[in-house]
Amino acid sequence: MLSKKRLITIISMNKNERLPIDSDLLQTFVRIAECGNMTVAASRLGRTQSAISVQLRKLESGLGIPLFIRTPKGMTLTPAGEALLSRAKPILAEIREAANLFLQPLTGSLRVGLPDDFDEDVLELILMEFARSHPEVQVLAKLGCTSGYATAVRTGELDVAVCSGLDDVGGEALGTLEIVWAAREGKSWPKNEPVPLAILDRQCYWRDLPVKVLDAAGRQHRVAFQSSSFASLQAALRAGFAVGLLPKSCVGDGLKELTEVDGFPDLPVPRRSILLSGHAPKQLTEAMVESIRNAQLR
Numbered sequence: 370m371l372s373k374k375r376l377i378t379i380i381s382m383n384k385n386e387r388l389p390i391d392s393d394l395l396q397t398f399v400r401i402a403e404c405g406n407m408t409v410a411a412s413r414l415g416r417t418q419s420a421i422s423v424q425l426r427k428l429e430s431g432l433g434i435p436l437f438i439r440t441p442k443g444m445t446l447t448p449a450g451e452a453l454l455s456r457a458k459p460i461l462a463e464i465r466e467a468a469n470l471f472l473q474p475l476t477g478s479l480r481v482g483l484p485d486d487f488d489e490d491v492l493e494l495i496l497m498e499f500a501r502s503h504p505e506v507q508v509l510a511k512l513g514c515t516s517g518y519a520t521a522v523r524t525g526e527l528d529v530a531v532c533s534g535l536d537d538v539g540g541e542a543l544g545t546l547e548i549v550w551a552a553r554e555g556k557s558w559p560k561n562e563p564v565p566l567a568i569l570d571r572q573c574y575w576r577d578l579p580v581k582v583l584d585a586a587g588r589q590h591r592v593a594f595q596s597s598s599f600a601s602l603q604a605a606l607r608a609g610f611a612v613g614l615l616p617k618s619c620v621g622d623g624l625k626e627l628t629e630v631d632g633f634p635d636l637p638v639p640r641r642s643i644l645l646s647g648h649a650p651k652q653l654t655e656a657m658v659e660s661i662r663n664a665q666l667r
Contacts, residue, residue, distance in 0.1 A: 390428065392464050395457045397424040398436065402454050405443040409542055413662070462663070465502075478507040479653045482518045482530035484641075485599055486546065486575075488618040494664035503656055514597075516573040519644060528649035529657045533641050535574050540642035543661070547617040548636050550579075550627035553609035560632040565593035567605040567613035574639065579614050586634040 397414060401421065404410040411418040429436050436450035446454060483492060496510065511527070518530035519538045532538050533546055558564055564583060569575040583590045593611040596602050599619065605611050607623040614636070620626055627633045643661065645654050 390431065392461065394424055394428045394431075395461055397421050398428055398450075399454065399457050399461065401425060401437065401444055402446055402450065404544055405445070407444065409544070412542055465663070474505050475503045475652055475656060476505045477650055477653055478509065479649070479657055480509045480511070480526070480528045481657055482511045482513075482515065482521060482527045484515045484531055484533040485512050486533055486616050486619075487531075488616065491664050495660050498663060499657060499660040502660070503653075506653060506656075508657075514569075514571045514573050514575075516571070522644040522646050525646055525648050528646045529654050529661075530644045531641060531661060532644060533639055535578075535637055535639050537640070538642060538644065540644040541658075543641040543643050546639045546641055548614050548639065549617045549620060550612060550631075550633040550636070551606050551615045551620050551624050552612045552627055553607055554623055554625045556609045558612060558627075558631065560588070563589040563591045565611040566590050567594035567596070567602050567611035568592060569597065569599070569602060570595040571597050575614065578636070582634055582636060588632065588634075 397410070400413050401407060401410040404413060407418050407422060411421050414421060425436070432449075432453075434449045435447050436453060437444040438447055483495070487495075492512070496508070499506070499508065515530065515532045515534065518527060518532050521527040522530050531543060532540065552558065566579055566583075568579060580590065580592075594602070594605040594613075596605070599615070602613055603615065603619065603624070606613050606615070612627065612633070615624075617626070629635065643658055645658070
């Protein structure tokens with residue numbers, strides 16, 4: 370197994386030799402790592418799958434190490450791949466910042482719809498990176514349930530939107546969202562008693578999914594808490610009042626993930642996608658999409 374120290378040694382070659390890494394290869398590597406799937410990564414990069422396969426082979430050949438384990442289900446990073454990923458992200462961020470020094474400043478306004486099931490750190494990075502790179506652009510950001518975003522983009526109410534759901538609404542794939550059953554740490558829920566559910570009271574899959582999945586598994590349940598916000602839902606779960614669904618990234622201190630061992634069935638995997646209005650300023654929408662992608666990679 371290649372250690373991180375060994376990887377750094379390989380990358381830090383003699384300055385007179387040709388380095389086996391460039392920004393294009395790094396970008397391809399990071400996209401594949403993020404997506405875990407060559408087909409999805411190729412779509413995100415706007416290239417063919419064969420083209421990015423060639424780039425990955427070139428990178429691995431140049432470094433002399435495998436960066437991924439190929440499986441029927443997708444691509445998994447090797448320890449060396451994990452080490453490279455931790456260095457690649459800040460390197461690409463610095464390259465983007467350097468390039469922005471010589472770009473003509475963008476101006477105008479942009480209306481953006483973002484899902485409130487984003488991790489808070491990702492949401493902050495999106496807005497922070499865009500504001501830093503394009504300080505003269507006025508952004509009106511809407512955060513909430515994405516069920517109406519596709520219609521809002523079609524009617525021109527939003528210029529850019531990130532949608533999250535079980536149905537395919539089109540647009541550019543942005544990866545998947547892992548959701549889990551969550552509850553207060555140390556709290557147990559007997560399998561022979563109805564599960565007290567905390568649900569999101571709004572017109573989207575977050576409201577209906579827990580009930581449908583438990584019904585299909587034949588487990589009894591009752592609605593114990595309803596809220597329109599993830600913050601309130603998390604508070605109810607931390608209080609030990611109920612069980613509910615959360616993005617895996619939001620299962621923080623005071624909460625635990627519940628699995629089949631605890632009597633809670635597997636959950637489907639929602640998809641995220643980016644929708645663009647055909648009437649929006651192209652340069653502005655492309656800049657926002659880049660910020661969204663970059664935040665997802667960090």
